[in-house]
Amino acid sequence: MPEIQLPASLADVEPVRSVRTPAQLDYTFTAGDATTRFLKGITQKKIIGQQANPDSRVYVPARGADPELGAATPIEVEVAQVGTVTSFCVVNLQFYGSGMEIPYTSALIMLDGADLSIMHLIQEIPADQVRIGMRVEAVWRDDADIEPTLESIKWFRPTGEPDDVNVRIPGEIRGTGLGSWVGGVAPTELTVRNPRTGEGGTAEFGGEG
Amino acid sequence: MCDAVTDQTEVGEILSAPLIIEYPFKRTTGPIIGAFLTGLREQVLVGSKAEDGRVIVPPAEFDPVSGNDLTELVEVGPEGVITTWAWVTEPHAKHALDDPFAWILVKLDGADTPMLGALKAPTMDVVATGARVKPVWADEREGHIDDIAHWVLVEGDAA
Amino acid sequence: MRDIAVISFAQTPARRSVPELNEVEMLMPAVHDALTQVDMTIDDIGFTCSGSTDYLAGTAFSFVSTLDAVGPWPPIQESHVEMDGAWALYEAWVKLQLGEIDTALVYAYAKSSPGDLPMVLTRQLDPITVGPLWADSVSLAALQARSLIDSGKATEADMAEVVARSRKDALNNPKAQLAWDRSAEDHLATDYHIAPLRKGDCPPITDGAAAIVLAAGDVARSKVKRPAWIRGIDHRVDPIHLGLRDLTVSESTRIAAEKAGVADGKVDIAELHAPFSHQELILKEAIGLGDDVAINPSGGALAANAMMTAGLIRIGEVATRISNGEADRGVAHATSGPCLQQNLVTVLEGDA
Numbered sequence: 001m002p003e004i005q006l007p008a009s010l011a012d013v014e015p016v017r018s019v020r021t022p023a024q025l026d027y028t029f030t031a032g033d034a035t036t037r038f039l040k041g042i043t044q045k046k047i048i049g050q051q052a053n054p055d056s057r058v059y060v061p062a063r064g065a066d067p068e069l070g071a072a073t074p075i076e077v078e079v080a081q082v083g084t085v086t087s088f089c090v091v092n093l094q095f096y097g098s099g100m101e102i103p104y105t106s107a108l109i110m111l112d113g114a115d116l117s118i119m120h121l122i123q124e125i126p127a128d129q130v131r132i133g134m135r136v137e138a139v140w141r142d143d144a145d146i147e148p149t150l151e152s153i154k155w156f157r158p159t160g161e162p163d164d165v166n167v168r169i170p171g172e173i174r175g176t177g178l179g180s181w182v183g184g185v186a187p188t189e190l191t192v193r194n195p196r197t198g199e200g201g202t203a204e205f206g207g208e209g
Numbered sequence: 210m211c212d213a214v215t216d217q218t219e220v221g222e223i224l225s226a227p228l229i230i231e232y233p234f235k236r237t238t239g240p241i242i243g244a245f246l247t248g249l250r251e252q253v254l255v256g257s258k259a260e261d262g263r264v265i266v267p268p269a270e271f272d273p274v275s276g277n278d279l280t281e282l283v284e285v286g287p288e289g290v291i292t293t294w295a296w297v298t299e300p301h302a303k304h305a306l307d308d309p310f311a312w313i314l315v316k317l318d319g320a321d322t323p324m325l326g327a328l329k330a331p332t333m334d335v336v337a338t339g340a341r342v343k344p345v346w347a348d349e350r351e352g353h354i355d356d357i358a359h360w361v362l363v364e365g366d367a368a
Numbered sequence: 369m370r371d372i373a374v375i376s377f378a379q380t381p382a383r384r385s386v387p388e389l390n391e392v393e394m395l396m397p398a399v400h401d402a403l404t405q406v407d408m409t410i411d412d413i414g415f416t417c418s419g420s421t422d423y424l425a426g427t428a429f430s431f432v433s434t435l436d437a438v439g440p441w442p443p444i445q446e447s448h449v450e451m452d453g454a455w456a457l458y459e460a461w462v463k464l465q466l467g468e469i470d471t472a473l474v475y476a477y478a479k480s481s482p483g484d485l486p487m488v489l490t491r492q493l494d495p496i497t498v499g500p501l502w503a504d505s506v507s508l509a510a511l512q513a514r515s516l517i518d519s520g521k522a523t524e525a526d527m528a529e530v531v532a533r534s535r536k537d538a539l540n541n542p543k544a545q546l547a548w549d550r551s552a553e554d555h556l557a558t559d560y561h562i563a564p565l566r567k568g569d570c571p572p573i574t575d576g577a578a579a580i581v582l583a584a585g586d587v588a589r590s591k592v593k594r595p596a597w598i599r600g601i602d603h604r605v606d607p608i609h610l611g612l613r614d615l616t617v618s619e620s621t622r623i624a625a626e627k628a629g630v631a632d633g634k635v636d637i638a639e640l641h642a643p644f645s646h647q648e649l650i651l652k653e654a655i656g657l658g659d660d661v662a663i664n665p666s667g668g669a670l671a672a673n674a675m676m677t678a679g680l681i682r683i684g685e686v687a688t689r690i691s692n693g694e695a696d697r698g699v700a701h702a703t704s705g706p707c708l709q710q711n712l713v714t715v716l717e718g719d720a
Contacts, residue, residue: 004240007284009253016246016352020235021500023491027426027482029228032390036224063433064393070410070439072396148224194442197411223387228482230426234495242496265612267497273612293518293615295510296563303487303502312507314611322611325498333563338518354500 034064037076039148045140049077049114056195057115061150068195080112081138083156084164087117090127103127109136109156110167120150124157133163241270244282249356252346254286256320263321286317288343288363293323296333305359311336315360328360335362372464373588373595374691374716376405377684379578382545382672385481386575391420391430395477395577396437402473402579406591410439413581414469416446417460419453419476419676423488434477445469452476452641453578453680454603454702454712460582461601470587476677477577485573485675492705494608505706506570506644508610510562512707513646515615517564521653524564527645528552531568531670534645538667545572545672571643571673578674578681596687596716599697600628603712610707621654621701621711628699628713630655636695637662639682641703643669651701655713661699665689679703683714690718 031039034050038061041048050062050073057068058077066073088107091100105127108117122130123139136156146152194200238246241257245267248255257268257279264283265273272279294313300306305327313336314323329345330336341363350356378401380386386394403409410416416438420431431448440446449455453476460472480488486504493499516522529552538547561567588595604620604627606613613619625631638661642648652663664670666685669678679702686698697717704710 002278002280004244005281006244007253007255007282009284010244010247010251010255010282013247013251015240016238016243016250018235018237019246019353019496020233021495022234023232023499025230025232025423025426025483025488025491027228027230029226029426029482030387030390031224031226032393033223033388034393035390036222036388039224040221063436064390065396065436066439067436068439068441070396070399070437072393194411196409196439200442225387228426236496238496245497265609267494267609269609269612273607293511293515295507295514295565296560297507298560298562301487301502301504305501312503312511314511316611322609324611325501325503327501338514354497 032064034062034073038062041078042150042152043146043148045146045152047079047081047111047138049079051075051077058113059116060111060114060118070196077113079114082159083109083111083114083136084167085122085130085132085134085136086110086167087132088122088130090130105130107136107156118150120153121155122157123155131163133165133167135159135161135164239270241268241279241282244268246352246354246356249354250350250352252287252350253284254317254344255282256285256317256322257282264319265322266317266320266324283319285319286344288341289315289317289320289323291328291336291338291340291342292316293338294328294336296336305355309333310359313342313360315342326357326360328362330362370465370467371585371588371597372461372582373592373597374580374683374687375583375588375592375595376402376581377578377688378402378405379543379681379684380576381543382572382574382576382674384545384573384575386479387481391425391427391477391479392434392437394479394575395434395475398477398577398579399437399473399475402475402581406581406583408471408581408591410444410473413471413473414445415460415463415472416440416444417456417463417472417474418446418448419451419456419680420448420478421450421676423483423491424485424675425479425482437475438473451710452676452678452702452704452712454641454683454700454714455679455704457580457582457680457683458601458603458712461598464582464584470584472582473579474582474680475577475579476674476680478675478677479575480573480675481575489706498609506562506565508706509570509644509647510565511610512615513564513569513644516646516650519616521616522646522649524556525552526649527569528555530645530648531555534664534667534670535568537665538671541666541671543672544667545574547667547671565644569645571669572671574672574674574678576672576674576677578677578684580680580684580687592691594691594693594718596690596718598714599717600630600632600715601712602627603710605705605710606708608709613707615707616650618650618654618708618711621651621708621713624711624713625655625699628715630699630713630715632715633697633717635661635699636697637665637686637689638699638701639664639666639668639685640701641669641679641682643673643678643703645670647703647708650708655699655701657699676704679712683716686714686716690716693718696720
């Protein structure tokens with residue numbers, strides 16, 4: 001670091017080395033069309049997904065666009081309130097602002113009828129017994145407390161059904177999403193079938209080749 | 210299960226909610242900006258001397274032309290002259306002054322580049338480019354730009 | 369240099385607030401329109417680049433989810449700049465120059481309505497010596513306007529002429545947000561907003577999106593009758609500290625215009641990204657435009673100013689007028705940052 005020449009008036013005082021510059025920005029977040037539809041469904045204790053056409057993937061929660069097709073998702077689809085755990089993690093840290101008792105489990109849950117996992121809590125089972133393939137169901141708040149928020153579902157709990165041993169990892173069928181990476185192979189234009197044109201893709205990634 | 214409910218129905222009122230984002234930053238200043246903030250705490254204004262002899266306030270860490278380190282800090286001000294100004298009729302809650310005020314760029318005595326500040330003045334009619342101003346120091350200073358509470362016109366120099 | 373042209377341009381209507389759409393929903397029509405105009409899909413695009421900033425709506429990494437609008441699967445070559453989309457176009461142009469690809473999609477969007485835009489923009493200032501003062505973007509522009517007036521280079525009446533002409537020209541722009549036919553005198557009769565700026569000297573706050581398709585050589589010629597060739601493009605930046613700049617000139621614009629070759633031929637039209645009226649006067653001088661040049665026939669940023677998007681729209685507006693034969697050669701300028709801090713100049717030209 002270069003030698004700094006200070007004026008005499010500052011030669012013998014404790015130098016400032018850091019400064020706090022806190023800043024707060026206030027916004028009014030608007031949910032837009034797709035998220036508003038999803039959250040209004042929640043107030044009726046329905047889980048509503050969207051899709052671009054009757055044959056394309058069902059996104060829950062939807063953002064209004066199908067990232068495979070680059071198309072709007074005008075069709076609303078109610079999906080099941082039961083699904084399969086496709087991945088999970090056990091949280092052993094107390095995060096600021098979280099009232100959760102640790103350890104607890106956050107999981108990706110593929111609801112029956114959906115093509116995208118939602119992330120939610122798993123409760124009513126010890127954390128060390130949660131597993132991929134486990135069947136779970138939504139547990140809603142009391143009706144009086146239902147609001148347009150995903151927190152209206154308190155958590156998911158085991159249904160007691162047998163595990164789905166053929167658990168469908170998101171995207172596996174069409175070679176997209178988490179499943180594409182199973183086996184340690186990254187998705188590329190060569191290995192993945194193009195969902196718009198139907199071209200390309202090796203067999204394990206949904207193509208013919 | 211999973212039947213299409215419908216093509217889209219009217220969504221009705223779009224949901225919205227307050228969203229507040231806070232950035233609780235604590236920044237490392239480095240020696241040059243650190244010295245500037247040290248000066249504010251001590252009620253001393255400093256600039257850095259560029260290679261062409263210009264004095265830059267707030268001090269620059271690097272020469273604006275060559276990019277070389279600047280290492281010589283010199284005292285400037287505390288008075289200076291307004292080089293440009295803008296009159297704020299409706300101050301924002303985040304602004305330091307509650308009543309209408311002027312943003313000013315003020316070139317401190319001994320400095321060659323102006324710095325930004327808020328000037329407390331009764332009306333815009335008394336503010337002018339070229340008018341002399343001086344800092345009003347905050348009572349409690351910690352080495353922060355807010356150690357200058359605001360600027361005021363030097364009396365007897367009203368425009 | 370490869371010949372690279374703008375072959376299509378689309379924008380959403382500029383509105384003060386688009387609460388019924390999230391960012392990807394708002395963007396999609398612009399992307400689809402730009403691709404459809406030239407009968408292309410994302411599968412025909414070699415590189416996609418976007419410009420936006422997440423501070424505007426306070427939604428972190430929104431630029432990742434807006435990519436859904438293009439259908440980025442299997443993984444496409446893409447990139448993002450936290451700058452106006454004009455800089456995204458520059459990146460795409462550089463990529464096209466490398467010769468590996470023949471087409472590129474560029475898009476930009478902004479939802480400024482959820483936040484307090486002039487205050488959000490304070491976050492781009494020096495975080496220690498300026499940011500904590502919360503000097504909003506309009507106030508800083510007003511300091512620049514006062515400097516210009518004090519210098520004798522322009523008057524409030526000159527600014528008023530810009531205001532009146534821009535908003536009147538905007539009557540012919542179906543995408544414009546502010547358009548009316550009111551005289552300069554009427555404007556001067558209004559109260560100061562942040563003196564010396566009146567409300568009319570300031571841009572609207574806009575939600576909106578835009579997209580452009582670029583193509584090289586024969587691909588461009590096969591898609592459109594008259595491609596708008598990019599003959600020069602350059603961008604430069606002024607120092608972050610306003611005190612280090614002469615606010616009455618735009619040195620970075622001047623150099624960018626020189627490097628882009630503005631002076632190499634006659635300029636028919638210029639779309640200047642001047643959010644505040646006085647900035648058009650500074651830019652006109654910096655670029656070296658004569659009085660015979662039609663400036664901002666679209667109404668410019670005074671008619672609609674979606675952040676991170678209005679600069680890209682300037683390029684699109686010039687390209688459209690070249691492709692439809694209204695103009696043969698034009699200049700598009702884009703800016704980002706306070707008081708014209710960063711500037712990009714593009715020269716576009718049609719075949720004779």
